[in-house]
Amino acid sequence: MGRNQLKDINGLQNLISADTLKINYNQLQNIDGLNNLTTIDTLYLKKNQLPNIDGLKNLITIRALFVSENKLQNIDGLKNVTSLL
Secondary structure, eight states: OTTSOOSOOTTOTTOOEEEEEEOOSSOOSOOGGGTTOOEEEEEEOOSSOOSOOGGGTTOOEEEEEEOOSSOOSOOGGGTTOOEEO
């Protein structure tokens, strides 16, 4: 899903876990479509327009997260992560 100029990721609401998800190089301003994601190995969100990652509030386990080149003001969306592998 990377490099597609996506403005939203609606339709991923049923995603609970994944190995790798690449949604970098888009125009996302929020990641609310990932609200139910609890476990992921690698998540690429680089080069979007994200001011926060609140859409990851239910995330518990993640190995790698790439969020550079966004407009992040905080990473509060990761406060529930209990296992950073």
